[in-house]
Amino acid sequence: MSAEPDAPDLTRDSALSDLRERGYAGFFVGCAVLTLATTLSIAAMLLLRSAEFFSEYDAGSFLTGTTFRASNEVFGILPLALATLFVTITAAIVALPIGTLTAIYLSEYASGRVRAILKPLLEILAGVPTIVYGIFALVYVTPVLQLLFPGLPTFNLLSASLMIGIMTIPMVSSISEDAMSAVPDDLRQAGYGLGATKFEVSTGVVVPASVSGIASSYILAVSRAIGETMIIAVAAGTQANMPTVREAGGVIPYVHPGEVLLEPGMTITSAMVHTRGGELTGGSIAYDALFALGLTLFVGTLVLNVASDVVAERYREEY
Structure with missing residues (x-):
């Protein structure tokens, strides 16, 4: 009766190895x-x-007030919230479709050589300091917009919004492209086997299969747009303007986007910058208002990130 060969021991269980592994684990836990x-x-x-x-x-005056003047100790956040909302929506209109289409091109159409060149260039675009974007918006984008909108002031939220959208394109395209590249080639080959074209496979197979990653990139880009400071501070001015609130059908209140985007304005982040830049002393009500504004941003971005996790978990595909 022949003895069965012992299974090879692939582990290293020496005392020194165990100590080192525990050290690595402790370091990672500490981080x-x-x-x-x-x-x-x-x-x-x-x-x-x-x-x-x-x-x-x-708190009611803070949340519903229509005037923000730190020098007069008036801290109505409504004009800041409206400016933040319209800037974020405009930036999303620019960044999300362009970033998604760029990701589709890089993932499905570009050759390996082209992808190796374009993707690092996009990531370099993401590394440009935001104050450079703000100066570019002020010096170049605003004069072009003034040709389209005569009477547009030098400082306006529209040029700042467009630059924020351009700034967040690399975030959308890079994360979305990574999600699309993770889709197994078997799904693509199955689509081609059924007679689908490359466009049909890209839009009907790859994009739906990577929708969780794409949605996460959207949420992260929107969160980045909400928290942007320097572009707004440079290109949008220092006035917290409250637009006229109209009523649709005499019932539904609304604000015309042109009265916000085509005028100077302040978002929540730029208000914090300008408030802190004045003669501010610790312990004053204006100083404490900075933390109330920061808490508002914190809660908003927290909600968006939680939504991103929920969407990613809901639509995540297991391959």
Whole structure:
């Protein structure tokens, strides 16, 4: 009776190896704990300082006020929120379709050589300092827009919005292209075997199969647009203008986009910059207002990121 050969031992269980592995695990856990602690510390700071602000300033006046003047201690966030909303929507209109189409080209149409050149160039575009985008918007984009919209002021939200959209294109295209490249080639070959064209495979097979990654790139790009500061601060001016609120059919209130985008304006982030740039002393109500504005942004981006995780989990495909 022949003895069966022993199974090879592929593990290294020496004392030194175990100690080293535990050290690696401890280091990685420490990095994760540090990241979580930093996030919780920021949230706690915003909550505590915002509580001090709302103890002195009425929360209803903050959320529904139509005037923001830190020098007069008037902190109505409504004009800032409207400017942030319209800037984000305009930037999304520019970035999402262009970024998605670019990702489809890189993933399905571009050769390996072209992809190796274009994708790093897009990532370099993402690394350009945002203040450069702001100066470009002020010096070059605004004069072009003034030809299309006579009377457009030098500082306006439209040129800033367009530059934010251009700035976030690489984020959408890069993440979406990675999601499309992860789709198995078997799905593409099955589409071609059924007689589909490359366009039909790209739009009918690859894009639906990678929709979770594409949706995540959209949410991240929108979050980036909401938090943009320097482009707005340079190109949009320093006036928190409240547009006229109209009523559709005498019932539904609305704001004309032109009264926001074609005028100077301040988003929540630019308001924080300009408020902090004045003669501000710690402990004053204007100082505490910075944390209330920051908390508003924090909650907004948190909601978007949670939505991104939900969408990614709902539509994630397992291959």
